[in-house]
Amino acid sequence: MALIVQKYGGTSVGTAERIEAVAEKVKRIHDLGNRVVVVVSAMSGETNRLLTLAEQINPNASKRELDVLVSTGEQVTIALLAIALERLGCKARSYTGAQVAIRTDSAHGKARIQEIERERIEGDLGAGQVVIVAGFQGIDEQGSITTLGRGGSDTTAVALAAALQADECQIFTDVDGVYTTDPRIEPRARRLSRITFEEMLEMASQGSKVLQIRSVEFAGKYNVPLRVLSSFEEGEGTLITFEEEGMEQAKISAIAFNKDEAKLTIRGVPDQPGIAYSILGPIADANIEIDMIVQNIGSDETNDFTFTVHRSDYKRALELLGETAKILGAREVRGDENIVKISLVGVGMRSHAGVASTMFEALAQERINIQMISTSEIKISVVVAEKYLELGVRALHAAFQLERAEA
Amino acid sequence: MALIVQKYGGTSVGTAERIEAVAEKVKRIHDLGNRVVVVVSAMSGETNRLLTLAEQINPNASKRELDVLVSTGEQVTIALLAIALERLGCKARSYTGAQVAIRTDSAHGKARIQEIERERIEGDLGAGQVVIVAGFQGIDEQGSITTLGRGGSDTTAVALAAALQADECQIFTDVDGVYTTDPRIEPRARRLSRITFEEMLEMASQGSKVLQIRSVEFAGKYNVPLRVLSSFEEGEGTLITFEEEGMEQAKISAIAFNKDEAKLTIRGVPDQPGIAYSILGPIADANIEIDMIVQNIGSDETNDFTFTVHRSDYKRALELLGETAKILGAREVRGDENIVKISLVGVGMRSHAGVASTMFEALAQERINIQMISTSEIKISVVVAEKYLELGVRALHAAFQLERAEA
Numbered sequence: 001m002a003l004i005v006q007k008y009g010g011t012s013v014g015t016a017e018r019i020e021a022v023a024e025k026v027k028r029i030h031d032l033g034n035r036v037v038v039v040v041s042a043m044s045g046e047t048n049r050l051l052t053l054a055e056q057i058n059p060n061a062s063k064r065e066l067d068v069l070v071s072t073g074e075q076v077t078i079a080l081l082a083i084a085l086e087r088l089g090c091k092a093r094s095y096t097g098a099q100v101a102i103r104t105d106s107a108h109g110k111a112r113i114q115e116i117e118r119e120r121i122e123g124d125l126g127a128g129q130v131v132i133v134a135g136f137q138g139i140d141e142q143g144s145i146t147t148l149g150r151g152g153s154d155t156t157a158v159a160l161a162a163a164l165q166a167d168e169c170q171i172f173t174d175v176d177g178v179y180t181t182d183p184r185i186e187p188r189a190r191r192l193s194r195i196t197f198e199e200m201l202e203m204a205s206q207g208s209k210v211l212q213i214r215s216v217e218f219a220g221k222y223n224v225p226l227r228v229l230s231s232f233e234e235g236e237g238t239l240i241t242f243e244e245e246g247m248e249q250a251k252i253s254a255i256a257f258n259k260d261e262a263k264l265t266i267r268g269v270p271d272q273p274g275i276a277y278s279i280l281g282p283i284a285d286a287n288i289e290i291d292m293i294v295q296n297i298g299s300d301e302t303n304d305f306t307f308t309v310h311r312s313d314y315k316r317a318l319e320l321l322g323e324t325a326k327i328l329g330a331r332e333v334r335g336d337e338n339i340v341k342i343s344l345v346g347v348g349m350r351s352h353a354g355v356a357s358t359m360f361e362a363l364a365q366e367r368i369n370i371q372m373i374s375t376s377e378i379k380i381s382v383v384v385a386e387k388y389l390e391l392g393v394r395a396l397h398a399a400f401q402l403e404r405a406e407a
Numbered sequence: 408m409a410l411i412v413q414k415y416g417g418t419s420v421g422t423a424e425r426i427e428a429v430a431e432k433v434k435r436i437h438d439l440g441n442r443v444v445v446v447v448s449a450m451s452g453e454t455n456r457l458l459t460l461a462e463q464i465n466p467n468a469s470k471r472e473l474d475v476l477v478s479t480g481e482q483v484t485i486a487l488l489a490i491a492l493e494r495l496g497c498k499a500r501s502y503t504g505a506q507v508a509i510r511t512d513s514a515h516g517k518a519r520i521q522e523i524e525r526e527r528i529e530g531d532l533g534a535g536q537v538v539i540v541a542g543f544q545g546i547d548e549q550g551s552i553t554t555l556g557r558g559g560s561d562t563t564a565v566a567l568a569a570a571l572q573a574d575e576c577q578i579f580t581d582v583d584g585v586y587t588t589d590p591r592i593e594p595r596a597r598r599l600s601r602i603t604f605e606e607m608l609e610m611a612s613q614g615s616k617v618l619q620i621r622s623v624e625f626a627g628k629y630n631v632p633l634r635v636l637s638s639f640e641e642g643e644g645t646l647i648t649f650e651e652e653g654m655e656q657a658k659i660s661a662i663a664f665n666k667d668e669a670k671l672t673i674r675g676v677p678d679q680p681g682i683a684y685s686i687l688g689p690i691a692d693a694n695i696e697i698d699m700i701v702q703n704i705g706s707d708e709t710n711d712f713t714f715t716v717h718r719s720d721y722k723r724a725l726e727l728l729g730e731t732a733k734i735l736g737a738r739e740v741r742g743d744e745n746i747v748k749i750s751l752v753g754v755g756m757r758s759h760a761g762v763a764s765t766m767f768e769a770l771a772q773e774r775i776n777i778q779m780i781s782t783s784e785i786k787i788s789v790v791v792a793e794k795y796l797e798l799g800v801r802a803l804h805a806a807f808q809l810e811r812a813e814a
Contacts, residue, residue: 016463050483056423057487058494065493068501069486072479076457079476080464086472087465094475098505099550120550143506143527 002167003035003125007135007157010044012172012231013077019043022231023084025172026130030090035125037164039135039157040081042073063108067137067147071097074134074153081132092130095120097137097145102156104138104146111138111146113155116163133160154215162222169224170237171211176230177238178203178210180402181255185393188403192253193236196243197226199253202345202379216240243347251355252346252400255393261291262314263339263371263383264321265306268331271297278328279305282320288313292341292374292381302331306372308383311337339371340389343381344396356380362399368392409574410442410532414542414564417451419579419638420484429638430491432579433537437497442532444571446542446564447488449480470515474544474554478504481541481560488539499537502527504544504552509563511545511553518545518553520562523570540567561622569629576626576633577644578618583637584645585610585617587809588662592800595810599660600643603650604633606660609752609786623647650754658762659753659807662800668698669721670746670778670790671728672713675738678704685735686712689727695720699748699781699788709738713779715790718744746778747796750788751803763787769806775799 006026013019022040030036050069054061078094085092100121104111124131135153138146148155154171161169176191178200183189195203197220204213210228219226219240229237269275276295283290293307309317318335325333349355359380363370368391372383384392397403413433420426429447437443457476461468485501492499507528511518531538542560545553555562561578568576583598585607590596602610604627611620617635626633626647636644676682687697700714716724725742732740756762766787770777775798779790791799804810 016460020464053423053483053487054490057427058490060494061490062493065486065489065501068489068503069483072482072486075479075482076460076476079472080460082472082475083461083465083468086469087467094472096475096552099552145503145506 001033001035003037003164004029005037005039005157005161005164005166005169006172007039007153007170008041008172008231009153009174010041010046011174013040013081014044016080018231019077019080020084020087022172023081023088023090025231026081026085027088027090030130037121037125037131037133037160037166038081039133039153039160040074040077041135041153042070043077046073046076064144067108067145071134071137071145071147074136078132078134085130085132090130091128092132093124094132094134096134097156098139098143100133102133102138102159104140104148106140106142106144106146108144108146110149111140113138113148113159116159118163121160121164152212154212155218158215158219158222158224158226161224162218166224168227169219170227170229171215172229172231173210174231175210175228176233176235177228178240179254181393181397182257185257185390186255186397188394188397190403190405192238194239194241195253196347197240198243198378199345199347200240202343202376203254203256211240251348251352252344252402253348254345255396255402256343256345257389257393258341258343259386259389260311261308261339261341261383262311262317262335262337263306263308264314264317265304265334266321266325266330266332267302267304267334268300269303269305269328271301271303275303275328276305279321279324280307282324283309283317286316286320288317288320292372292383294372294374308339308341308372338386339383340386340392341381341383342389342392342396343379344400345379347378349378349380358399359396362395363392366391366395368395408440408442410444410571411436411575411577412444412446412564412568412571412573413577413579414446414560415448415579415638416560416581417448417453418581420447420488421451423487425638426484426487427491427494429579430488430495430497432638433488433492434495434497437537444528444532444538444540444567444573445488446540446560446567447481447484448542448560449477450484453480453483471551474515474552478541478544478552478554481543485539485541492537492539497537498535499539500531501539501541503541504563505546505550507540509540509545509566511547511555513547513549513551513553515551515553517556518547520545520555520566523566525570528567528571559619561619562625565622565625565629565631565633568631569625573631576631577636578622578633579636579638580617581638582617582635583640583642584635585647585661587660588800588804589664592664592797593662593804595801595804597810597812598642599645601646601648602660603754604647605650605785606752606754607647609750609783610661610663618647658755658759659751659809660755661752662803662809663750663752664796664800665748665750666793666796667718668715668746668748668790669718669724669742669744670713670715671721671724672711672741673728673732673737673739674709674711674741675707676710676712676735678708678710682710682735683712686728686731687714689731690716690724693723693727695724695727699779699790701779701781715746715748715779743778745793746790747793747799748788748790749796749799749803750786751807752786754785756785756787765806766803769802770799773798773802775802
């Protein structure tokens with residue numbers, strides 16, 4: 001008899017009919033003899049409806065009161081799901097974040113969970129009840145309602161799974177798992193049955209937005225096996241878990257890409273200590289996040305410096321870099337918005353040589369010029385011209401045989 | 408510096424604009440140096456919207472889960488009102504029933520308040536905050552959300568006023584006070600500046616549905632001065648208070664009437680002990696409420712028995728009475744749906760003789776036949792044909808000079 005925490009997002013509980021469908025899913029797993037805790041989000045559209053009402057009245061509402069307001073969204077869903085389960089003859093009890101109690105700090109709108117009381121939930125589970133908990137919300141030391149920020153229901157589910165030492169935390173969403181790459185780019189992309197936390201984190205930060213990255217980190221930290229499944233289709237989904245010793249690993253698990261970046265280059269910068277800070281300091285001061293950074297010594301003992309920023313920050317970053325170039329007496333500033341970053345992700349990379357050379361060879365065969373390269377323990381990223389996105393991803397997908405079923 | 412509890416109902420907070428108008432009213436009284444606690448209902452229509460959702464999923468939902476569901480309605484309003492007050496530069500904090508905490512028994516859907524914690528509210532008031540509390544809801548010993556039943560926000564306001572020993576509890580509604588009679592029947596009806604709790608209770612039970620009767624009882628029990636005011640117009644409203652010694656009282660304060668009753672008569676019943684129970688027992692067993700009861704000894708040593716019931720119960724009561732008549736060998740059963748009960752209400756009646764004779768004289772002058780008479784300490788009620796409603800009320804209003812301003 002396993003203890004399972006399930007989480008259903010706003011789309012999955014968006015109508016009375018969908019809530020009834022979720023109730024049936026929950027009942028089925030409960031009837032198999034499992035103890036089940038269900039975390040739900042607000043019905044899709046509800047949070048925005050409430051925020052619009054608040055906005056009409058006061059565009060500068062305090063975060064404390066906005067939390068009182070939006071937390072009603074999940075409270076409606078927990079009650080409706082309990083009511084739906086009762087209809088199916090399945091005993092269920094709903095709880096708000098305050099009731100269970102999910103204790104957080106007082107950072108309204110982006111609170112962090114500090115502690116969860118287990119007694120009440122364990123008592124109900126012991127009595128054969130399905131326990132339904134409002135996602136996204138908690139209570140602070142003063143008894144004020146807090147929210148964890150958008151997408152926080154995933155975090156609630158993982159935190160509950162950790163506190164209850166659940167056997168699995170299942171996140172139901174509108175995709176049926178994590179794929180080797182985006183199937184809209186490469187139709188031969190294949191759903192992965194397993195992926196490691198590290199790989200998932202690299203995937204998520206690369207733009208494969210299946211799960212909130214914070215909940216993946218949380219699950220990794222507390223060793224909670226996490227499974228991504230579809231609310232609307234049957235299937236095993238993808239299990240996100242720790243790397244197991246002795247497990248035969250594919251070199252590469254997946255290919256991520258990011259079309260939202262732009263590249264900036266400053267050339268002919270004097271080779272002096274502190275020069276990186278002189279260049280990147282003003283960018284950081286303007287709250288522009290920098291992703292990849294590459295530095296080369298040029299032929300004349302000066303430096304070339306290239307980095308990427310989010311495309312929406314490109315113009316501003318280019319201006320700032322122009323000013324810096326004048327101060328430093330740099331030779332030239334260049335920029336390019338039409339790039340894409342393609343990344344190979346895989347823990348198997350650690351123990352297998354030749355990943356980079358296979359990657360470069362596959363791209364060379366398609367005559368795709370590599371503009372930047374960056375590597376980490378389990379990832380290699382390259383920047384290429386945006387027009388090569390599909391060609392590059394497909395070439396790499398084939399070169400690493402990702403369409404093949406896992407061993 | 409007074410402590411004032413104000414309550415605004417669903418219509419008063421039905422839109423964002425109306426919530427802003429309430430915020431302005433609250434700010435004004437707060438700016439005068441008063442400490443203010445505001446109790447609000449759900450925005451009009453919201454409770455029904457939520458119940459319809461639940462009904463769609465499960466017509467037999469448990470009361471516990473329905474309470475979790477509908478209590479979100481008031482929670483939305485408290486947050487929006489706090490947000491509106493912040494906009495006006497008025498410090499405010501909102502609380503759910505659970506947060507304050509309004510402790511109730513566990514009778515979900517019709518819970519009764521047992522205790523209210525004062526510390527938190529008093530702390531906020533001391534810090535110059537307006538305190539906003541969700542009406543209609545509380546929390547039971549197990550930490551489950553409860554509701555007090557429809558209209559329960561009035562009770563929340565009165566209970567808070569009692570717990571905090573407030574100087575006044577102000578109930579804002581869509582009428583501007585209590586009138587000498589319904590102005591739709593008698594255009595010369597006048598707003599009363601004061602009325603006693605006893606009179607108000609007699610008025611309310613007679614169909615002048617300004618306030619929930621339970622909240623009036625509660626206010627009387629805990630000696631909370633209660634004021635009825637309009638949300639939409641300026642004015643002093645009507646203060647409901649205890650009878651003050653030595654206060655010059657009008658004989659009669661107001662005229663109430665009830666068009667929702669029907670009359671039943673059983674004639675020629677043997678004059679035996681237990682006969683009243685034989686007649687009314689089967690009616691009560693069918694959960695039909697009986698209002699007035701009159702019994703006369705007839706000419707032939709048999710009894711005539713007349714009573715009134717709600718008009719919706721008339722047919723069923725007539726059937727039951729027919730069966731009883733057969734068993735008892737009664738002479739005749741009669742019924743009449745086209746009646747109206749008109750009542751004079753006034754604590755001044757106690758010390759002034761001649762109220763009844765003035766009443767009967769006024770009705771006689773208009774040739775209105777009295778079918779039943781019933782009296783209590785501060786009330787005289789008569790039943791007359793329904794067609795005499797307007798004529799009777801106006802004749803009595805004039806006879807007791809109710810259009811004149813109070814002394």
